Amino acid sequence: MAEAAGADVSKLRELNSLSIVRALRGQPPATVTELAARTGLSRPGTDVVIRQLVTDGWVQVVEPDGSSVGRPARRYRFNAGAGHVLGVDVGGHKILVLLADLEGRVLHSHRRPVEPDDDPATRLAAVDAAITECLSAAGMRPDQIWAVTVGVTGPVDATGRTTLFTPLPGWASVSPADHLSARFSCPILVENDCKLAAVAERWKGAAQDADDIVYLLAGMRTGAGLILDGTLRRGYGGAAGEIGALKAVRWLSAPSHIENCPGLPAGIHPNDKAAWVFERAREGDRDARAALRRYVKDLAVGAAALVLTLDPQVVVLGGGYSRSADLLIDPLKRELHRLCLRVPEIRASILGADSVALGALRVALDQVDAELFSDGMPAPLTKA
Template identity: 30%
Template sequence: MSKGLPDADLSAGSRTNPPGVTAPARPRSRGGSLEDLRRANRRLLISHLVVGGPSSRAELARATGLSATTVSSLVNEMLRAGQVRETRTGRPHKGGSGRPPVLVELATPPGGVVGVDVGHGHVRVAVAGPTGAVLAEDVRRFDVDATGPGTLDLAAALVRETLAVAGLDAGGVHAAGMCVPAPVDRATGTVSTGILPGWRGIDPAQELAKRIQAPVIVDNDANLGVLAEVRHGAARGHQDVVYVKLASGVGSGLVLGGRVHRGTTGMAGEIGHVQVGEDGVVCRCGNRGCLETRVSARHLLAVLQPAHDEELTVDRVLDLEASGDAGVRRVLSDAGTTIGRALADLANHLNPSMVVMGGPLGSAASVIGGVRQALDRYTQPAAAAAVQVRSGELRERAEVVGAVTMAVAMVTAGD
């Protein structure tokens, strides 16, 4: 079966809403009971532990806005229920003096979880232990856009093979997180067939769950990329982050106030389909002049190819950029400037502290330099000064790490 996490908490519900961090919960209506409020606040604490890792009670109180008394009471309940455990492994008190504080961390059952990263041209699978530590990983090239069922068959086969390498039994998989390179409709669980034409009518969470006999939760790839970079990568410690994945398409994931933001229908972050030219070429989404038509990897390779005798690949372009090829650097810098111009409006609206560039081309210094230049030029000075632009630390593994993180949250969240 498939299972998911609703907006603002980590309980069972909508398939497409993985872990986030929210403000203190309030009863949804006059009829909301005290137990409903306590349950929501327990989920809030769990979501902070998912994103922030082991934390002291005082840190949880500061992060959530809940009172110290409430946090202490909820943590004690969760300790008795086996949802969390205490540890002294951590930082000492201020200034390094005194014993380290008692930290609270998520307690997970034996067995493991699975992360599945479905990109436009690949399927990557990671098998992890109960805490999210990856035990084995594999990736295959595949034309994902053309066939949803075929992609899911391959993903299930890779899951079984990777479990065997990790030494885990299929029956020990508690949950699987999966990302797809398209928006996921929050109401139906289906994906945009304008982006993935071979996936019409498919609920990927439900279909993969049938194949691997474990609960599955699905989200957009850029959402899981930003989750991974905030939890494990370049944006650790940041609460307002924009992640841009520059690959065969262009997507972005948003963390606002420490929480992954998806919007009403799951379309938040579709920066690749912001119009940057009214008379531009028709995009695969059906609109004209989308950002993706100007800066995607396939477009940049086509622009650069006439100047080179060899057949260019993304890896070769990155090698040429690193070696100082002036033409490649100019094209990548222009692409970064175009992306940065689109991000400038977003930065004025959202005032993030970091932009993380991910995807195969996100690590290029020329791209990052172009983004920085455009933000400085087009963003309000105070907002521009506040935002860092960095390459993602997790590179091509960001999305599968995010999928694993989401699966761990799915296992530890239920109550």
């Protein structure tokens, strides 16, 4: 059974410190009186707590700007710069590193191209280089990073590896967490890219209002990420959402309808094929429209399975093809109406190619939060 820990008197201070930090975060700088009202604590009580938080480095004083009657109050704000997190997207074509503060503001980003058939060592070297670049651009040392999350393709198991499946050659035996733990002493999390994209859409994307979300990756790969009751669901073995593995769900072959659309110009770059097909379809080209129709039909079978299984509030359509979501959403909706009991809203992603790295940031921030709110509040001076 859960350990029933009794509470000392000092626990109260901890609790109230946390609730003041919570009331401060993500808000504009607040006065003591405002915080007291927001938390329900007394003014003097709030005062001593916030004084301690300032000396501990969690909170900063903002000198009064003076634009009111009466004596101007000191304002306080959460010291988002007390710590930082990294979100890393290890893709087939690019490495993207985002550096953010504790409020989740992105301070620096670095993108670096890689090749899909690069060997693991090359890819890891690119990751290292991108991280180094991002840190030095922000003038930051590795020990100022409080959490790192790495997004990779394929289901991630408990050890942070993608042993079940990955399209990157040789990557199955790689442990990004082990690799990075040489540089960082903070928690290093590894997560599937679709799952991270789903998290990002709930954080800053198209589904901020929803707690039950299915994210569909619609692009040269097809995949899904699930958020239920506001929390990312990984599954017991980390393979939740891998409905595409079902043969009856033709997610593996679905993109080929578009990538091999009849009429594609010879010698067109693979990355431009989809754009070309969507362009033609928009113009009314029969072949392109047929390709789209077949693609959506295949996509919808898996989507319907997810929707029926989970009954989400929103389906977010992301991935490369979602740039032309206007062409996809209506037919997808029609297919789902044909297949499902209750059809959720379908929305297009608004985050684009950064979504995986953004989701990685959010997961890293959640990790920091979890440590904070479980272990109480230590002084950040020990880390700075």
